[in-house]
Amino acid sequence: MAKKASKSRKSSSASASAENPTTGKIALKIKSTGKKMKKVMKQSRPNSGNKSKTTPKKKAAKIDAKKPKKPPTAFFYFLEDFRKEFQEKNPDVKSMRDIGKACGEKWKTMTYEEKVQYYDIATEKRADFDKSIAAYNKKKESGEDQESEDSAFDE
DNA sequence: TGTGTGATTGTTATT
DNA sequence: AATAACAATCACACA
Numbered sequence: 001m002a003k004k005a006s007k008s009r010k011s012s013s014a015s016a017s018a019e020n021p022t023t024g025k026i027a028l029k030i031k032s033t034g035k036k037m038k039k040v041m042k043q044s045r046p047n048s049g050n051k052s053k054t055t056p057k058k059k060a061a062k063i064d065a066k067k068p069k070k071p072p073t074a075f076f077y078f079l080e081d082f083r084k085e086f087q088e089k090n091p092d093v094k095s096m097r098d099i100g101k102a103c104g105e106k107w108k109t110m111t112y113e114e115k116v117q118y119y120d121i122a123t124e125k126r127a128d129f130d131k132s133i134a135a136y137n138k139k140k141e142s143g144e145d146q147e148s149e150d151s152a153f154d155e
Numbered sequence: 156t157g158t159g160t161g162a163t164t165g166t167t168a169t170t
Numbered sequence: 171a172a173t174a175a176c177a178a179t180c181a182c183a184c185a
Contacts, residue, residue, distance in 0.1 A: 073167095097163080100164085103165065
């Protein structure tokens, strides 16, 4: 016990919401970065011209059995939950592209306490993911090119 | 018939 | 430090 200052990334992501001292006054100390995060991601179409047998979503989607894929972020977890409700409320909506927009919009309106729930999940996921990375790194260190390419796609 | 794209934000990895 | 790309999902469009 006595594990107060966890330091490091684990730093209790849910502590903010868990701590609800005083009356309903929540000390929401969201560090206002102030800087506008402009997304300058060049979303070109790298897939243009890349044909894979399976359906490689969009870009790369490299099939690295050794490299653990990125776990869904808190936003994605929220999406799963939001998606269900959204479909019920908006049966007319066909695709999730619209949902994604709605989610993103609502996500920003959500308070830290609400988001923290999903953040907590993502945090746990990352913990597991961290192990995968460690194993991956370790394995890589042990035998970098040791993969035998099991079955080189033979259809 | 089959597969790629589209959109959301967050996280991770790489440089 | 900052950038790049990817993480899931589902319906539609094109060849």
